[in-house]
Amino acid sequence: MDSQVIATQPTSAHGEHGHSPHLRHHFATVAQQREAASFGMWLFLLTEIMFFGGMFTAYLIYRNWYYPAFVAGSHWMIMWAGTLNTTVLICSSFTMAMGVYSAEMRNRKALLRYLFITLCFGIVFLGIKAYEWHDEWEHHHVPGLNFSINDFTHVDQRYPQDKPLAPDMAEKTQAYFSLYFMLTGVHALHMLVGVSILVVLLFHAWRGAYTTGHMTTIENFGLYWHFVDIVWIFLFPLLYLISRHQ
Amino acid sequence: MMHYISPVLWQFLQKWLHRFPLFPPEASTIAPYTDEFYFYLLLISLVGTGIVVAMVVGFSVLYRKERNPEATQIEGNTLLEATWTIIPLGLFLIAFVWGALLYFRIYNPPTNAMNIYIVGKQWMWKAEHPGGQHEINALHVPINRPVQLTMISQDVFHSFSIPAFRVKREVIPGRYTTVWFQVTQPGTYHLFCTQYCGTLHSQMIGEVVAMSPEDYQAWTATSTSGSSLAQNGERLFASLGCNQCHSGSPEARGPNLAQMYGTKVQLANGSTAMVDDAFLRDAILNPTLHQMAGFAPIMPTYQGQVSEEGLISLVEYIKNLNSNYRIQQTLTTSQIQPTGAAPAPGQGTVKQ
Amino acid sequence: MSSTSIVLPDQQTATMPKRSYLNSSYGLKSWLLTLDHKRIAILYLITTVFFFMIGGTAAALIRLNLLTPGGELMSADTYNKVFSIHGLIMVFFFLVPIAPAVLGNFCIPLMIGAKDVAFPRLNLTSWYLFVAGGLLELYTIIWGGIDTGWTFTTPLSTHYVNTHVISGAMGIFVAGFSSILTGLNFIVTIHRLRAPGMTWFRLPLFIWSYYATSIIFVLATPVIAIALALVMLERFTGIGVFDPAKGGDPLLFQHLFWFYSHPAVYVMILPGMGVMSEVVACFSRKRVFGYTAVGFSSVAIAVFSFFVWAHHMFIMGISNYSALVFSLMTMLVAVPSAIKIFNWSSTLYKGSISFDTPILYAFSFIGLFTIGGLTGVFLAALGMNIHLTETYFIVAHFHYVMVGGMVSAVMAGLHFWWPKITGRMYPEMLGRLAASILFIGFNLTFFPQFILGYMGMPRRYHAYPPEFQILNVLSTAGASVLAIGYILPGIYLLWSLKYGKIAGSNPWRAPGLEWQVQSPPLEENFIETPVVDFEAYDFEWLAKHENEVQTVG
């Protein structure tokens, strides 16, 4: 179908009149360029799925082997923080979608506003995550750096429903926390990248880009942002919720 | 298979190959099977490569530009293409089935095999015979008798390989693996570590000495260290205090271990498990994962306290434990002695 | 020119075009900041050849050390570093990138009638990532080396060796993104930038195999990225994903590693298969026999390649039943390769064959890849694998497919497109000589290793029992012949840059779109977007339109 687009209008050298200034010389039409860009973005997200896939597989296997350790580990997650962060991310996805919509409507003010709110949500998310990590560090839950099985071999008054684990099983909580830090760490890294790109986008949007009809960049960034959001939507139940009531 | 078709031909081939320095000695019952299969694979490879080379060379001669200045365009030919899809597929599938049968032959030991334990570590092989003989970088075995090796690594992956027997198996940290063979020719054979394991990987080699049963008897008699593996295990069992709970008495806090080896047990999580070497070793190190039904999860882990050799002795001891008579004897004598004296760390514990 | 070569139609009268991508701008900066896919291909060519020289030097050291059973040349530690570097460099910095990033970058847009790849800037970024990864690897080599083997087996790599595992893994991690982005770029390019009339079934088979390669890049590379990231973190901070003491499983690493690395071995062969189709068709003046079968077998290889990884772990304690499944799948994945080999061989049937350097390399490919592939079937058969695994039989197997197969194909492609890339011919007689030397040297080097393997000589051994010496000496002798076979083309190709005969736009009278423009091409490839009204390998069309070539100046 793309070839038909070209077939009807063979182009010559770039810089021809009547073309959008955003059309790169090797594309025939703006539509072709936009399709290529979003196709590329989807492929990129596919590679991201494979990237996280390795860790999710590890999670599923180890969870199966060391079920009690994973239950005990997840009890130490800070529920309010996780829930809040989930809410923050969902809201940010909404504002991001609104941002894309505003770009489509060529409304610069609204675009700036929504991008800014998204940026704030992103930063809040990272802040809360940092708080949680700090908390885990304080409790000596970081495998390899300062891990101690103490919390899992004794009953803690904060989690009286937990039976203490035998020491051998308590050691295995390290598998849980290793994966927890890997997964949330890599996810936070993606958020960090997203936030940095947002700053750049904001700057360009402020200068008037994206609201003149050429909004591929915003659209694609939106895809990325939603993807990172969706990853969290998987992480939250797997790490915080599913073993809650055992 | 070749030696069913023509024993004479097979004998001849074998003789010839032995003298040929490009072929390893064929010294186990498995080796002829492997070699047979090898010849099948060689044959299909020769035929396949032959056909391809014949096509390329033949067409090059026949249709070189001077001889055939004008090419004739041909789209393809479904029948031909189906043929050269299906024939290789068929040949490969035969290889798959044959290979699978051989694999199960090599990795499923006969039940009457004698067992020797192997511990691999950077960069040496330790062999522990049930009679208590220890060897380093050497392994003495009798011929004409199935021998099973139960192997484990103390650090990284190694691999135990005896080319003359055509057997090999990875030696893995934290898990027993097994391999078996039955030697047919007395002699001294290479033993290699074939999994790259660090600096001296190429020095992690040794000798397998296959002896006639009489010579083997003589060897075991002269090289014994005084106590058998099971006896070492018993000493360790007592010094680690295992006998306190696994005393075999009805009110004991741990399950009765006598004659447990080889049975199926009910686990606390509802599943059943076969009590084999791996189960026993894991139960000592990760009791929670092997919690037996009807007992409280009170057993401590011995992770980091018993060396792999120690674990092997314990396993060998429990394997051969027919009654709890000796355990109870030990317990009563130790009650007479003043308690409080820490049990002397026996051979096999890890010094801390 | 000997009498057997093709008549080169416009070579006598050919002149260098005045304007081309090579002289559209000058200066180092114009190269380092170029967005032109052809220039980027050349950047890649220079860097990958550089890495080949490092890897080749390491190979020479390996072979020298193995000349004597005691391994007197170097210490065990040094030897381990040398073969690790050899494997790492050759795989990740030479063979994986060379075909896609050099030949693919150069040819794909030209072949499909596009002006560039879809994302030129990303393309340049990929090269910089590759260089960054390469620099990290060089750092690793110079500051003490790495001795894990190219497979990074845990727990050896995470807990036991004390060499530069982190920077070594980091280099591959970074270069991996270059692979991912290259694959992504190609897929989008092939989907979205085909010229009008260039339907999927009019694409040269080269494009099909590069498409399959790109799928593997995109889907498999992220998995090794995460596996290596976990190794680095485990080494650096001590998290416990692969550490048995913390509940991890060292085998998991191997699953992740081979989930990438098995598909990656097809990355190291599929592009070569693409080159094969072009070269065999061109020099036998015939359409490839069974176009659809060859095209779809590339895709089949790519898809099946994701389900066979555990054949590298048959003796490692995977369950017997999964071993069965993986062995069966491996047998299945071998079939499409067989189809291709037979289709190429039959393409010669009733052709009009001329024997120039590219097709000599192509013949090497067919012979050596068949041997290499069939010995792969030995390894895939479970019972046989037990005896052969981790011996020199494997070393011989993969050198037959990677060096005998892929490197031959790369050489074929390089010679084939050299006139297009540079506008000049290489010296034909020397080319044939080098191809023959390579073939002989190769077999002398690696055939003895099959025998060594069956005799039981383990791989990665710094020293070996004396009875293996004769075969090792043969192998080392072969390697020195091989070295000549590589150095010779290096010299005459460089020479031809200045003194080679001017090639003209289509010296081979080849049918592909890339040959219908001037050599070297213009920066924008096509003055006008071509409209494709001919099939792939359409020699009849070509005969009619022989002289309608776009040349500027």
Ligand code: HEA
């Ligand atoms: C370019 C790279 C490449 C390619 C294409 C292949 C192709 C194949 N490989 Fe190989 N392989 C490697 C690179 C490659 N391999 C490497 C690097 C290793 C070692 C890694 C390490 O441990 O360091 C390895 C290791 C390896 C192993 C693991 C060995 C072990 O560790 O124990 C196995 C096992 O199954 C295997 C099998 C195969 C098979 C079945 C194919 C098939 O795809 C081959 C298919 C081709 C053919 C079969 C030939 C064509 C067929 C015909 C012409 C038909 C002939 C006709 C008749 C029979 C009538 N390979």
Ligand code: HEA
């Ligand atoms: C693409 C991949 C590739 C290529 C091209 C090669 C090429 C060669 N390889 Fe290698 N090889 C591997 C991939 C490759 N190899 C891998 C993956 C391993 C496994 C590593 C591991 O176990 O971890 C391996 C392992 C390996 C071994 C086994 C080591 C061991 O297990 O102990 C041996 C031994 O003979 C060997 C030999 C050779 C030889 C002789 C060549 C020859 O073809 C090379 C010929 C080239 C030259 C001889 C150089 C030519 C000279 C120049 C280009 C100029 C040089 C320089 C200067 C001017 C300074 N290789």
Ligand code: CUA
């Ligand atoms: Cu142990 Cu190699």
Ligand SMILES: [Cu+2]
């Ligand atoms: Cu493989």
